Amino acid sequence: MFRxxxxxxxxxxxxxxxxxGSQTDQQASNKSPLSLHLQExxxxxxxxxxxxxxxxxxxxxxxxxxxxxxxxxxxxLVDTDLVHDKVVKHIQLLMSPAGKAIPASDEDIMTFMxxxxxxxxxxKTGSTMEEVLDAMLVGDTAFFxxxxxxxxxxxxxxxxxxxxxxxxxxxxxxxPRDGFNENIRDxxxxxxxxVRDPKLRFDATHVGQRSKSDLIIAYIxxxxxxxxxxxxxxxxxxxxxxxxxxxxxxxxxxEDNFLSPFPQVQYTERPDKVASGLFQGRVAIILDGTPxxxxxxxxxxxxLHSPEDFYERWMVGSLxxxxxxxxxxxxxxxxxxYIALVTFHPGLIPSDLAFSIAATRDGVPFPAVVESLIMVxxxxxxxxxxxxxxxxxxxxxxxxxxxxxGEAAVSAGIVSPVMVIVVAITAIASxxxxxxxxxxxxxxxxxxxxxxxxxxxxxxxxLAFILMVTHLINLTxxxxxxxxxxxxxxxxxxxxxxxxxxxxxxKKRPDMLQTKDKTRMKAGKxx
Amino acid sequence: MNTLPYADQKIGQKEMVFIVANIVxxxxxxxxxxxxxxxxxxxxxxxxxxxxGLFASVVGWLLGKLASRFPAHTFFEYTSLIVTRPxxxxxxxxxxxxxxxxxxxxxxxxxxxxxxYLFTNTPVExxxxxxxxxxxxxxxxxxxxxxxxxxxxxxxxLLIIFFVQLYTVQILELDNIRPLFTTGLGALLLGSKExxxxxxxxxxxxxxxxxxxxxxxxxxxxxxxxxxPIFLYLTIYIFVIGVFSTDVVKNLTxxxxxxxxxxxxxxxxxxRMESLFFTIWIMTIFNxxxxxxxxxxxxLGSIFRKVRKITWILVISPLVYMISLWPQNLVQFFSLGDxxxxxxxxxxxxxxxxxxxxxxxRGVRGDE
Numbered sequence: 001m002f003r004x005x006x007x008x009x010x011x012x013x014x015x016x017x018x019x020x021g022s023q024t025d026q027q028a029s030n031k032s033p034l035s036l037h038l039q040e041x042x043x044x045x046x047x048x049x050x051x052x053x054x055x056x057x058x059x060x061x062x063x064x065x066x067x068x069x070x071x072x073x074x075x076x077l078v079d080t081d082l083v084h085d086k087v088v089k090h091i092q093l094l095m096s097p098a099g100k101a102i103p104a105s106d107e108d109i110m111t112f113m114x115x116x117x118x119x120x121x122x123x124k125t126g127s128t129m130e131e132v133l134d135a136m137l138v139g140d141t142a143f144f145x146x147x148x149x150x151x152x153x154x155x156x157x158x159x160x161x162x163x164x165x166x167x168x169x170x171x172x173x174x175x176p177r178d179g180f181n182e183n184i185r186d187x188x189x190x191x192x193x194x195v196r197d198p199k200l201r202f203d204a205t206h207v208g209q210r211s212k213s214d215l216i217i218a219y220i221x222x223x224x225x226x227x228x229x230x231x232x233x234x235x236x237x238x239x240x241x242x243x244x245x246x247x248x249x250x251x252x253x254x255e256d257n258f259l260s261p262f263p264q265v266q267y268t269e270r271p272d273k274v275a276s277g278l279f280q281g282r283v284a285i286i287l288d289g290t291p292x293x294x295x296x297x298x299x300x301x302x303x304l305h306s307p308e309d310f311y312e313r314w315m316v317g318s319l320x321x322x323x324x325x326x327x328x329x330x331x332x333x334x335x336x337x338y339i340a341l342v343t344f345h346p347g348l349i350p351s352d353l354a355f356s357i358a359a360t361r362d363g364v365p366f367p368a369v370v371e372s373l374i375m376v377x378x379x380x381x382x383x384x385x386x387x388x389x390x391x392x393x394x395x396x397x398x399x400x401x402x403x404x405x406g407e408a409a410v411s412a413g414i415v416s417p418v419m420v421i422v423v424a425i426t427a428i429a430s431x432x433x434x435x436x437x438x439x440x441x442x443x444x445x446x447x448x449x450x451x452x453x454x455x456x457x458x459x460x461x462x463l464a465f466i467l468m469v470t471h472l473i474n475l476t477x478x479x480x481x482x483x484x485x486x487x488x489x490x491x492x493x494x495x496x497x498x499x500x501x502x503x504x505x506x507k508k509r510p511d512m513l514q515t516k517d518k519t520r521m522k523a524g525k526x527x
Numbered sequence: 528m529n530t531l532p533y534a535d536q537k538i539g540q541k542e543m544v545f546i547v548a549n550i551v552x553x554x555x556x557x558x559x560x561x562x563x564x565x566x567x568x569x570x571x572x573x574x575x576x577x578x579x580g581l582f583a584s585v586v587g588w589l590l591g592k593l594a595s596r597f598p599a600h601t602f603f604e605y606t607s608l609i610v611t612r613p614x615x616x617x618x619x620x621x622x623x624x625x626x627x628x629x630x631x632x633x634x635x636x637x638x639x640x641x642x643x644y645l646f647t648n649t650p651v652e653x654x655x656x657x658x659x660x661x662x663x664x665x666x667x668x669x670x671x672x673x674x675x676x677x678x679x680x681x682x683x684x685l686l687i688i689f690f691v692q693l694y695t696v697q698i699l700e701l702d703n704i705r706p707l708f709t710t711g712l713g714a715l716l717l718g719s720k721e722x723x724x725x726x727x728x729x730x731x732x733x734x735x736x737x738x739x740x741x742x743x744x745x746x747x748x749x750x751x752x753x754x755x756p757i758f759l760y761l762t763i764y765i766f767v768i769g770v771f772s773t774d775v776v777k778n779l780t781x782x783x784x785x786x787x788x789x790x791x792x793x794x795x796x797x798x799r800m801e802s803l804f805f806t807i808w809i810m811t812i813f814n815x816x817x818x819x820x821x822x823x824x825x826x827l828g829s830i831f832r833k834v835r836k837i838t839w840i841l842v843i844s845p846l847v848y849m850i851s852l853w854p855q856n857l858v859q860f861f862s863l864g865d866x867x868x869x870x871x872x873x874x875x876x877x878x879x880x881x882x883x884x885x886x887x888x889r890g891v892r893g894d895e
Binding site for chain 1: 541641645646649653654657658661664665668669672675676678679680797798799802803806807809810813
């Protein structure tokens with residue numbers, strides 16, 4: 001019902017947004033053309049940008065012809081050495097092939113410059129002020145000549161970026177060490193280096209009305225299902241925000257169900273993960289300015305996989321996966337099970353253990369629910385505090401937290417030692433989940449399960465489980481059911497699910513993504 | 528919004544088999560050894576299970592035949608093709624009411640058992656309310672998701688039964704099973720009538736064949752689906768009698784859960800298996816409930832087309848809840864169950880069989 005109300009509301013806003021969009025289009029079509037006078041153009045640039053301190057305008061003369069020209073760029077965004085060596089110097093000294101005269105006419109001079117003088121790979125011409133500003137703001141240099149209402153936009157982008165470092169949030173024992181960084185070009189290079197396939201597509205677009213961030217939708221054309229690619233593109237085209245700082249904005253805009261605690265898009269800063277996703281037929285969304293690349297569609301199973309499962313031998317990989325499924329269960333349900341067993345069903349615990357638990361709980365003044373809530377909340381606090389702090393202080397938090405949780409709380413009689421064990425198991429289990437966003441989802445559900453257990457014991461826990469599974473079964477990610485290949489059952493995909501079969505078994509790509517090219521081995525035979 | 532062909536709204540034969548099996552296995556399997564032991568008074572009740580299983584398979588096959596004659600029609604649509612629209616309206620309405628009552632029955636059964644085995648202090652009203660809310664949530668989702676849920680929980684349920692039987696083999700006493708073949712045919716037939724009540728649920732084939740990719744597989748799927756519960760009922764009856772003896776079973780309200788009570792896991796890792804057994808059993812009761820609830824809405828919705836699904840859920844749920852709280856004690860509860868099943872036999876077996884006859888006689892067929 002809420003979904004329906006939401007849909008109606010969304011449709012309304014969408015239509016109004018489209019109307020607004022068409023208005024801006026009209027405005028954009030009224031582009032102001034460039035003037036014939038050099039000084040006028042330069043003044044307009046100054047005025048439109050508010051004459052900022054980092055604007056460089058360098059007027060000079062072409063060789064000895066006496067014709068005035070100028071370059072304009074933004075300091076810091078451009079490689080100044082390149083502009084100096086290949087643009088200003090060349091034109092001032094006109095190191096063109098000997099014997100050619102500088103054309104006098106206004107049209108010819110631009111072609112002459114492009115063809116003969118500027119030794120730079122990427123150049124284009126522009127004729128409106130909007131084009132000039134857009135280009136300058138991404139790091140291009142604009143070149144004007146007096147008497148011409150055209151401009152040459154020279155790609156001179158060169159700013160300081162962070163080097164390629166090891167991914168912080170996704171460390172592996174075995175596997176490549178490089179991670180993405182904030183520069184979209186570096187990131188596409190990392191992917192191209194791994195996918196040397198002419199069918200690799202980088203469809204570029206911009207998002208953010210004001211931030212105009214570069215966004216690239218990457219997929220392999222003859223593998224990815226066109227419906228999925230089309231749907232992702234359609235959803236990205238609807239994005240209408242003024243600034244996009246991080247790919248999280250994109251994720252939240254294109255996800256299927258915003259009421260679900262579960263992530264419906266995967267994120268990673270590992271190029272190898274993206275490359276393997278592309279080969280499976282998934283789509284990567286790369287945004288400029290963030291090392292986090294999105295991968296969609298995603299299923300629960302994929303979120304519990306780690307690239308290492310494939311780098312290690314299959315037995316190791318399978319066991320690690322099994323362990324992760326157990327960890328997921330523990331991360332969600334262990335405090336709830338503790339509450340249920342201690343409060344409602346002490347008879348289920350073996351008698352000796354039940355007695356010793358009862359003995360340790362003897363001095364504890366709270367019911368098991370309150371005890372668990374105190375401990376689990378403390379654990380969450382510690383986790384949250386530890387995230388933000390610089391490393392040296394982080395250790396202090398760890399020690400203080402460890403002491404408080406482990407020792408002091410027990411000896412002060414606030415919680416029982418068994419509870420400490422339960423919380424420790426829960427925390428460790430949630431750290432064992434490879435996707436941080438899935439682990440957060442589990443952390444949220446944990447509280448729900450605890451309340452259910454506090455009210456109804458084991459019955460409540462099982463109801464919570466059923467509720468969660470019912471939700472998961474209804475959930476989709478870009479139209480792909482979230483629990484595939486379990487429900488709907490796609491038995492052929494089970495070899496890469498809870499267990500990981502030996503690599504030689506993977507003759508086909510996952511069925512769940514309905515890829516165009518289905519074969520992985522002996523390519524071309526059954527295409 | 529489905530971008531992929533396999534995510535579309537069709538089910539195969541395998542799914543139908545599991546759905547039928549999962550729905551038949553519900554509350555009935557927990558109580559039938561008692562009624563069967565009362566009627567037959569010996570181990571020979573297994574013959575009754577076989578007889579009623581055979582009967583159910585035949586009826587199920589015929590129902591499948593009827594539904595697969597009209598692969599693209601809802602129950603209401605093909606009923607109105609066979610016997611005029613007003614009659615169909617009455618039949619479909621009664622079917623909807625029957626399923627609604629059945630949900631009430633299952634919900635109350637769950638509440639009763641949970642109260643007996645899990646917690647004695649929590650009022651049954653709260654237990655059933657919590658359960659019903661989750662059933663509502665599941666029904667509000669897509670119908671396909673509901674059926675997939677069946678596929679997901681069914682293996683877990685089979686596993687727990689297998690586990691219970693594995694650990695009770697050692698306490699099986701052959702003296703309880705002997706002597707064989709002492710019961711007369713009359714008692715056996717009486718017994719099979721009782722078991723028949725526990726087989727109800729396979730009538731879902733009348734309604735879900737519409738969703739099948741190949742409707743002509745429906746009769747086969749029902750029979751295959753019934754084989755699983757027939758086998759389970761047989762083994763459970765033998766185990767229950769073998770462990771407790773006939774006289775004890777007659778006095779156990781839920782013999783199958785009591786069987787789980789006898790399980791002793793080596794090493795004392797877990798005690799009081801019956802709580803755990805029933806906790807997992809909630810999943811299969813949940814499945815039956817959601818499917819019956821969905822069918823109630825499906826049928827009522829096919830008569831009154833303009834009413835939205837969510838409205839039906841909100842209208843039916845309070846009714847279901849109130850009816851489920853109607854019986855004041857176990858005796859009333861079980862007699863309600865019996866009356867309900869007789870109503871069900873009339874409306875979902877006899878009437879559709881008549882429909883099949885009329886359809887054959889008049890030569891009515893649905894187009895592909």
